[in-house]
Amino acid sequence: MGNQHQGAACVCMRVINRFPHALRAGALVVLALVGAAVYNTLNREGIRWGPSPDGRIGIPRIFESRLPEISAAEGLKLLHSGKAIFVDARDEKDYRKDHLPGAVNLPMRNWNQAWPQVGPRLPREARLVLYCYGGACGLSTRMGKRLLELGYEHPIVLRRGWGDWTKAGYPTARRPKGKAD
């Protein structure tokens, strides 16, 4: 038994002697992981280590409950009620091709240029329904975070955005009656 322990220790020492820098680099990575875990626990803007339960990534824990998602069907109800402003986070060229009826274009990838023009048209207390391309697009969630930071009260993300909306055949600016016409 004692010989086995000695053998294992000997192998360990050989590995350490053979790859000392790689092992030390590994130790630095472990230290970094500990630092990241501690800081993320204490950081108000900390995020989960994996996606949120509804599959979103990169959302600070404090914003998770303040940035709800709605389905295309719920979005349609809001559209008909007229109680929300729809904001298109896609690129301008895609917005020009077609968009949700009455939607305002605020291209997230061009935020710095677009915001000064579009921002003043969006009241802080309004319900803002944000959408992008769909699937794992992420631009609408990103915009929601930015709006929350700016003091907007009710940003809402339209789940799988434009993709689900058109798949369901709901109305768009070019086809006001949806797939029916």
Place this chain on the structure above:
Amino acid sequence: MGALLERLWRIVTSRLFLRLAGLVIGGTFIYASLDKIRHPDRFADVVHDYDMLPLWLINAFALAMPWVELIAGAALLVGVWRRASGLLAAALTVAFMIAIAQAELRGLKIECGCFSVSGMSATEASWNLFARDCLLLAASALVWRRG
């Protein structure tokens, strides 16, 4: 020509040059890590844009990677485990280069996320950055092999 190269090699492998290289790389890595550490959510968005990792891994990567940058940078700066931290810096730089190259080859027009992720001074991932990373890689590799 051979004598010139030999002289250049002697300079870049001198203790003073390697120490200075460690300081510069260390400072660069520390600076690059700070905004990402402060805003992990925004860095996760940048990682997402590179479209290289599965969704379940993006948050974890966005949380851990800047800390690896910070620790490697700090070790290089203070001169502790310099060769190990040089190895880590070189490995990180290779990862950055792969990310930038694939983004360029696929025509992705995305924020680099190299130093700032706050969107105020966003730099686009480009071949210029790739070239800068080549220099960083050469210096890191020197510190690792000769440090």
